[in-house]
Amino acid sequence: MTRYLVFIAIFTLGACKSPEARYPVTQKSGSHISESIVKNQELLDKEINLIEGVMNEDSTSEYQSSQDGFWYTYNKKSEDTANTITPEFGDIVEFDYSISTLDGQVIYAEGEKATKTYAIDQEQLFSGLRQGVKLMKEGETVTFLFPSYKAYGYYGDKNKIGTNWPIKTKVTLNKITEKEEIQNQQ
Template sequence: MKKLIFVFLIISAVISCKSPEARYPVSQNSGSYINESVAYNQKLLAEEESKIKQIIASDSTENYIASTNGFWYFYNEKGADSVSKIRPEFGDLVKFDYHISTLDNQSIYEEGEKPTKEYAVDQEKLFSGLRDGIKLMKAGETITFLFPSYKAFGYYGDKNKIGTNIPIKTTVTLHSIIEQDSLN
């Protein structure tokens, strides 16, 4: 009887050592949703960039600059070289005011509606276009930025006044820069 139990245990051990077989999904997606989403976003970006380029072409009073980060801007007030040569870097504390409007100059957030903001560069939450734009500024400068929706508030908006996929115009005045070295 002991031999029978021993043989049974050996056979069950060999059978249980079988490697598991892969389970395949019942249904497979073709990836068409992702392809449709990519096509939609490319079309949306092309429309927004076209509208921004029309605004730039029709405004001969300003000298627009295309940034490498996917937005355009011009100086309202350029800082004198004697005021500051420093641009904000990671960890610096900046103080600024800004207001936001549509590309058609319809105000979304009036000047003064948002309080003066103190921001630790790249260490706090701020929409990506403004985060990149502030790094181009010097203390005392005022710049107007034209952001396509993906550099502004994107698909989600700001959950208040700015809706889904809205390109915006933002005018920012940078009041001060406190370098990270002086904060420590």
């Protein structure tokens, strides 16, 4: 009988013990993140070299670097001094565009995708094109060179554009409808 009492006493005291934190069997050092950073920097450097090669080969165009991490050149620039409007948040723009590889192989020809109607910063559009359209005036045509992280990135477009493809995009901005004009129509 005393054995049972001793066993119950030990069991009871053991059951009152506060829970202890469980630690993982293996611990990660964070080296995966460091490796990923190095890999992505190498990819970006490679893409920038490709883009610089395209710009150097195209002696007829003067490319500009954007603050957003891509390059562009005007194929047709608006010479109209009264035309100073560029799209802003909430404006609706209509544009046509084509997409090709940096070496000029057509991925989507102009007209293959219907004229795009886009509400600035309110709809899905890949980040480089979303930022690039904001630099344009009505009637202008611009060629953009986007590194993959400004284009379709790691996933591609799940159709014709693969993983981490830098691209060349030619855009013609047909029309800008300003936000105030839209509100007045409603």
